[in-house]
Amino acid sequence: MHDNEHTSHHHEESFISKYIFSLDHKTIGKQFLIYGLIMFFVGGGLALLFRWQLAYPERPLPIIGASQQYMDEGEVATGADRMWERIYESEKEEWLEVNMPNGVIEPAFYNMLFTMHATIMVFFVIVPILVGTFGNFLIPLMIGTRDMAFPILNMLSFWLAVLAAIVMAIGFFVPGGHAAAGWTGYAPLSSDPQWTGVDWGQNLWAISLLIQGFSSLVGSINYITTVINMRAPGMTFFRLPLVIWSLFIVAILLLLAFPVLTSALALLIFDRLAGTTFFSATAEGGGDPLLWQHLFWFFGHPEVYILILPGMGIASELIAVFSRKPIFGYRSMVYAMIAIAFLGWIVWGHHMFQSGMRPGLGSVFMTTTMLIAVPSAIKTFNWLGTMFRGSIRFTTPMLHGIAFVSMFVIGGLSGIYMANTPVDIFIHDTYYIVAHIHYVVFGGSLFAIFGGIVFWFPKMYGRYMNDTLSKIHFWLTFIAFNCTFFPMHILGVGGHMRRISNPMQYEFLQGFEGMNIFITMSAFTLGFAQLILVFNFFWSMYRGKVAEQNPWQVNTLEWEAPTPVPHGNFGQIPTVYRGPYEYSVPGEEEDWVPQAQPEHAPATSGD
Amino acid sequence: MMARNNAGIHERPPLSNARLGVLILLGAETMLFSGLIGTFLVFRVGNVTWPPPSHIGLELPRLVTGINTALLLLSSYTMFQARRAIQKDHVKQLRSWLLITGMLGLLFLGVQGSEWVQLIHNGLTLQSGVYGGIFYVLIGCHAVHVLTAVIWLFIVFGMAIAGRFSADGYVGVDTCTIYWIYVVALWPILYVLVYLL
Numbered sequence: 001m002h003d004n005e006h007t008s009h010h011h012e013e014s015f016i017s018k019y020i021f022s023l024d025h026k027t028i029g030k031q032f033l034i035y036g037l038i039m040f041f042v043g044g045g046l047a048l049l050f051r052w053q054l055a056y057p058e059r060p061l062p063i064i065g066a067s068q069q070y071m072d073e074g075e076v077a078t079g080a081d082r083m084w085e086r087i088y089e090s091e092k093e094e095w096l097e098v099n100m101p102n103g104v105i106e107p108a109f110y111n112m113l114f115t116m117h118a119t120i121m122v123f124f125v126i127v128p129i130l131v132g133t134f135g136n137f138l139i140p141l142m143i144g145t146r147d148m149a150f151p152i153l154n155m156l157s158f159w160l161a162v163l164a165a166i167v168m169a170i171g172f173f174v175p176g177g178h179a180a181a182g183w184t185g186y187a188p189l190s191s192d193p194q195w196t197g198v199d200w201g202q203n204l205w206a207i208s209l210l211i212q213g214f215s216s217l218v219g220s221i222n223y224i225t226t227v228i229n230m231r232a233p234g235m236t237f238f239r240l241p242l243v244i245w246s247l248f249i250v251a252i253l254l255l256l257a258f259p260v261l262t263s264a265l266a267l268l269i270f271d272r273l274a275g276t277t278f279f280s281a282t283a284e285g286g287g288d289p290l291l292w293q294h295l296f297w298f299f300g301h302p303e304v305y306i307l308i309l310p311g312m313g314i315a316s317e318l319i320a321v322f323s324r325k326p327i328f329g330y331r332s333m334v335y336a337m338i339a340i341a342f343l344g345w346i347v348w349g350h351h352m353f354q355s356g357m358r359p360g361l362g363s364v365f366m367t368t369t370m371l372i373a374v375p376s377a378i379k380t381f382n383w384l385g386t387m388f389r390g391s392i393r394f395t396t397p398m399l400h401g402i403a404f405v406s407m408f409v410i411g412g413l414s415g416i417y418m419a420n421t422p423v424d425i426f427i428h429d430t431y432y433i434v435a436h437i438h439y440v441v442f443g444g445s446l447f448a449i450f451g452g453i454v455f456w457f458p459k460m461y462g463r464y465m466n467d468t469l470s471k472i473h474f475w476l477t478f479i480a481f482n483c484t485f486f487p488m489h490i491l492g493v494g495g496h497m498r499r500i501s502n503p504m505q506y507e508f509l510q511g512f513e514g515m516n517i518f519i520t521m522s523a524f525t526l527g528f529a530q531l532i533l534v535f536n537f538f539w540s541m542y543r544g545k546v547a548e549q550n551p552w553q554v555n556t557l558e559w560e561a562p563t564p565v566p567h568g569n570f571g572q573i574p575t576v577y578r579g580p581y582e583y584s585v586p587g588e589e590e591d592w593v594p595q596a597q598p599e600h601a602p603a604t605s606g607d
Numbered sequence: 608m609m610a611r612n613n614a615g616i617h618e619r620p621p622l623s624n625a626r627l628g629v630l631i632l633l634g635a636e637t638m639l640f641s642g643l644i645g646t647f648l649v650f651r652v653g654n655v656t657w658p659p660p661s662h663i664g665l666e667l668p669r670l671v672t673g674i675n676t677a678l679l680l681l682s683s684y685t686m687f688q689a690r691r692a693i694q695k696d697h698v699k700q701l702r703s704w705l706l707i708t709g710m711l712g713l714l715f716l717g718v719q720g721s722e723w724v725q726l727i728h729n730g731l732t733l734q735s736g737v738y739g740g741i742f743y744v745l746i747g748c749h750a751v752h753v754l755t756a757v758i759w760l761f762i763v764f765g766m767a768i769a770g771r772f773s774a775d776g777y778v779g780v781d782t783c784t785i786y787w788i789y790v791v792a793l794w795p796i797l798y799v800l801v802y803l804l
Contacts, residue, residue, distance in 0.1 A: 149624040221631045229620040229627060252634075259635045263642030267744065274733055276740035278646065285659050285736020291649055295642055 021159075023151035025136045026565055028158050030460060032132030033453070035158075036125050037534060039165060043120035048527050050113040050501075053105040055513075055520035057502040060103030095173065108197065110501035111180035116172070118183030119205065122307065123212050124165055126441060129449050130310040131216070131254065132161065135223055135247045137460065141558035142244050144232025144576065144596075146568045149225040153218040160215035164208045171204035179205035182499065184300065187279030187292035191271040203272055206265045213262045216254045223251035232557065234576035238334070239595065241556045241580040242327065245334050246313025249341045250306050257302035264295035293355055297348035305344040307441050309337055311404060311448030312379060318401030318451050319383050321554050323390030324591050326581040328382045336375035336382075343372045353421050354428045362421045369419035376412050380405065391584070391591070395552070396470040400451025403478055407443025411436055414489065429499075432492025438485045450474070450533065457537075458551050462564040463544030469536040476529035483522035487515050555594045556580050629782045633789050636752070640793060643745045647800065650737045658738045665731055667742075667802050668722050675718045676798050679753075682711035683791040690784045696774035698767065705764045708787070712757040719750060742801060749790070749797055756790045759783050 022028060052061055099109040136154065140147055148154045171178040178201035181190035185205070193199050227240075227248045240248075270276040277286035320327040327333060349357060349365035357365075383405050392398065414436040418424050427433065450473075457465045496509055503509040503516060550559040557576070561569050574596035582593040622630070651657055658665055689704035723743075731739050763783045766772065772780055 150628060217632075217635050221628050221635075224631050225624050225628045229622070229624050255631060255635050256638045259639035260642040263639050263646070266748075267643075267646065270733070270740065270744060276733055276737075276744070278737060278740055283736070285661050285738060287650060287737040287740075288653065291646060294649075295646070298642075 021155060023147070023155055024567055025140050025148045025151070025154060026460070026569075028154050029133045029135075029137030031158050032128045032136060032161070035161065035165070036129035036133060037537070039120055039124040039128070040530070041534075043117050043125055044527050044530065046113045046117040046120070048524060049105060050110055050117070051520040051523045053110055053113075053501055054503060055517040057504050058104055061100065061105070099177065105501070107501045108177060108180060111196065111499070112178045112198075112201070114499060115179050115182050116168075119179070119209075120168070121441070122183060122303070123209060124161075124168065126307050126445050126449075127216070127254075128161060130307070130445060131223075131247065131250055132158070132219065134243065134310060134314065134452055134456075135219070135251070137456065138558060139223060139226055139244060139247060140230070141459075141561060141565065141569060142241050142556050143227060143230065143235055144557045144560075144570065144574050145226070145230040146570065146573070148222050149230055150218075150222050153222050157215045157219040157222065160211055160218070164211035164215060167204055167211060168208040171201045171208070174200040174204065177201050184296055185268070185292070186296075187268070187271075187289040188281075191268055191279040191289075191292070193272070203269065206269050206272075210262060210265050210269075213258045213265075216258050220251040220255040220258075223247060224255065227251075232573050232576055235557075235595075236576075238331065239576055239579050241313075242316040242330070242333055242337075243310070243313035246309045246316075246337055249337050250309050253302045253306050253309075253341055253344065257299045257306070260295060261299035261303075264292060264299070267295075268292070290352075290355060293352050294348070297351045298345075300351065301348045302341075302344045304440075305340055307445050308408070309340065311408075311445040312337065314448040314452040314455075315383065315401045315404040315408075316386075317554075317556075318397045318448075318455060319386050319405070320581045320583065321455075321552055322393045322395055322398035322401065323387045324393070324583045325386055325390040326579075326583055328385030328388075329378070330579065330581060332378055333382055336378040339375040340372060343368060343375070347372065350419055350424070353424045359421075366419055366421050370416065373412070373416055380409055380412070396465075396467060396474055397451040397455035397552075399471070399474050399478075400447045400454065403474070404444055404447040404451065407439055407447060407481075411439030411443055414439065427492050429497055430492035431488040431496045431498055434498050435485050435488035435492060438488070442485070443481060447477075450477070453533075453537070455552065456558075457540065457544075458547030459558055459561075459563060459565065461541050461544070462547055463540055464547050464551065465540040465544060466536050469532055469539075473529055473532040473536065476532070477526060480522050480526035480529055484519055484526050487519055491515060491519075553590075553592045555582060555592055557595055560594065560596050623778055625778045625782050626785065629785045633785070636789065640748070643741075643748055644797075644800065647741045647745055650741055651800075651804070654738075659736060662731065662735060662738055665729060668725070669802050671718065671722060672798060672802055675715055676795060678711055678718070679715045679791050679794050682708050682715070683788050685711065686784050686787045686791075690777075690780055693767075693772050693777045693780050694774060698770065698772065701772065701780070702764065702767050705760060705767060709757055709760045709764060712753055712760065712787075716750060716753055716757070719746070745797065745801060749793060752790045752793070756783075756787050759786060 017023075019027065022031070049061070052059075099106055099112075105113070136148070176193075176197055176199040178198070179185065179190070180196045180198050181202065185202075189195050190202055193202070196202070227244065231240075267276070267278045271278050271280065277283035279289050279292050280286040281289055316327055316333060347365060347369045349361060350369045353362050353365075387402075414432065418427060418433065418436060454465050454470050457463070491512055494509075494512060496503060496512055500506075503512060547563060549561075549563050552559075555578075557574055558565075560574050562571075575598075576595045577598055578593065578595055580595055582595075584591045585593055620627075656663070685704050685708040689701050689708060692698075692700035692704055731742070733740055733743050760783055763779050766779055
């Protein structure tokens with residue numbers, strides 16, 4: 001075993017070792033970002049497909065479904081028809097024909113769409129970008145070290161994630177289709193092929209998540225070790241930026257939560273492939289389908305906080321930096337995150353109020369769930385307190401930060417409704433739940449991700465992102481997001497069930513047709529707005545305005561490193577003299593005091 | 608020195624990265640086994656008779672497994688001796704203690720394997736309801752961990768033969784010891800839960 005010391009001198013690397021099998025934490029972070037963005041478009045595309053079906057049930061999809069005339073009369077009218085005719089000719093009994101005959105989404109295919117939308121967004125977009133990208137890029141830079149504790153494990157973590165994505169992608173093309181039991185994979189829907197007709201799709205789903213589990217295991221071991229052992233001199237735990245705190249806490253959650261899912265997935269695979277009956281209540285000597293729900297949500301609820309905590313960390317950075325004020329209540333922010341992480345373990349039952357649970361037990365879970373409102377409120381008020389009477393700079397990252405707080409408040413408040421067992425009995429399994437999860441994970445985590453990308457882009461690529469495009473992207477996303485998801489609250493209270501492919505079959509839902517069409521149009525706007533982000537991202541990588549070393553005047557250590565950050569990050573490891581949020585300190589000339597700036601003393605004296 | 612500012616940061620952290628990393632890994636392993644043990648308990652508590660009526664009369668080999676447990680516990684002692692040997696820079700002793708430990712591990716796996724063959728002959732298979740299912744999955748999961756530990760140990764043994772360890776540097780022995788002790792310590796819990804209760 002080698003010592004922690006790395007050599008900082010440059011060494012020539014081949015293309016493969018520099019960009020593909022890179023050991024550098026910054027490159028791995030960027031790889032996770034590209035990976036997450038690609039999967040973001042896959043997951044989003046699936047959502048648009050089923051949104052079409054919800055607004056225009058049983059109607060052929062645009063583009064994918066050929067024109068109405070061709071469908072009705074078999075006559076070729078346009079060039080597009082000719083193209084699709086050829087495809088359908090060769091596609092008889094093939095993928096398109098099975099899943100979308102004549103461009104209409106089949107109910108079984110619909111099940112697969114929403115299942116895979118959630119699976120991909122949760123496991124292949126939000127976690128890889130929040131934890132993989134920001135964790136990898138920021139942790140060594142912000143704690144002041146040259147790289148992760150285990151660079152090879154770090155590389156392994158990324159390539160295992162790629163393998164998991166490939167296995168997951170193959171699932172779309174196996175006979176029987178991909179997993180269709182919801183992203184929660186409730187047994188016996190998931191454990192017995194006879195209910196969904198899905199054979200290898202569900203197996204590959206489970207295997208892919210097992211691989212993703214290994215990826216996050218090695219990743220989290222790496223993060224925890226790095227934060228504990230490799231902080232720069234003077235970087236005490238209570239001088240860590242809040243985003244590092246959030247990533248550290250999330251790494252612990254990932255480390256402890258994912259193995260529980262691994263055990264559940266292993267049992268599921270045994271049920272499907274080896275003839276065991278862990279989740280079957282009907283087989284002789286069989287087990288219990290509820291067991292799956294317990295195991296899944298024991299993982300799943302900490303996972304929910306894995307999805308939001310790094311977003312909270314990023315938002316804390318953005319809000320403090322652009323309010324030019326110290327974060328309000330730094331320590332209470334840390335303790336609130338620890339409290340949320342801890343409470344996350346004892347609330348899983350609130351997902352199961354409707355699954356058959358002793359009412360007494362339900363009220364225990366109700367109480368613990370409501371308790372989470374306390375640390376969440378502490379954080380929200382601290383963000384508001386930070387902005388209060390600050391000299392706010394309304395830069396694009398700040399807009400995303402403010403959007404994060406506002407959307408998180410809406411999502412958090414609707415969460416309190418659902419935590420109440422009696423209310424949940426009514427709104428369970430309706431679009432109210434869908435609205436809630438999207439306000440927290442899209443409105444929360446994704447706005448933090450967008451803000452983080454714009455904020456750290458100058459450090460990642462040495463250039464600014466185009467601000468006009470960023471602002472257009474922000475406002476389009478913000479408006480379209482609210483138009484998409486806010487009406488879902490109303491649908492939910494109106495009794496609109498989720499996971500149904502054709503609401504028009506229900507008389508009491510027919511009045512919602514207009515709203516469903518509105519949601520779908522907003523969703524398409526939301527989807528196309530993301531193209532602006534991607535265009536801006538790649539365009540700015542090469543053509544953006546060149547950024548100086550510390551364009552936003554930030555205190556934390558990553559801005560001490562030269563831009564673009566070389567291998568080994570820092571010329572000399574900086575020494576940390578203060579906390580990360582000393583903005584507008586009275587008596588100081590500038591309104592920011594970097595963490596590495598000595599206290600009124602010449603730079604480095606030789607004592 | 609900026610002693611006040613640098614308080615709490617040591618030049619060398621008390622635990623090296625590798626040792627800390629293995630300890631953190633054990634957290635994940637514990638949660639993995641918690642999931643499986645939890646599953647076992649759900650089935651165990653949920654059934655009035657255990658084994659369930661379909662498998663009445665089936666006896667798990669308690670005595671042989673008890674002796675096997677003792678073997679495995681003994682191996683943690685020999686592993687400790689290996690670590691003490693290298694702390695005192697006794698490379699030869701390190702090698703022999705490692706070899707003994709590895710052999711004990713292999714013996715444990717061998718005995719367990721022959722038990723399984725016997726059990727399958729007696730009609731207890733993976734498909735024998737949750738009784739057979741969780742038995743093989745839980746015990747099998749532990750066996751896979753013992754196997755991993757044995758392979759790890761023989762890699763360390765090979766490194767010891769190549770003279771890679773001394774009293775100044777024995778991280779490889781340390782990390783393997785941590786993992787070995789964990790896998791051994793886990794077994795009595797499983798033995799009591801699965802075989803005795």
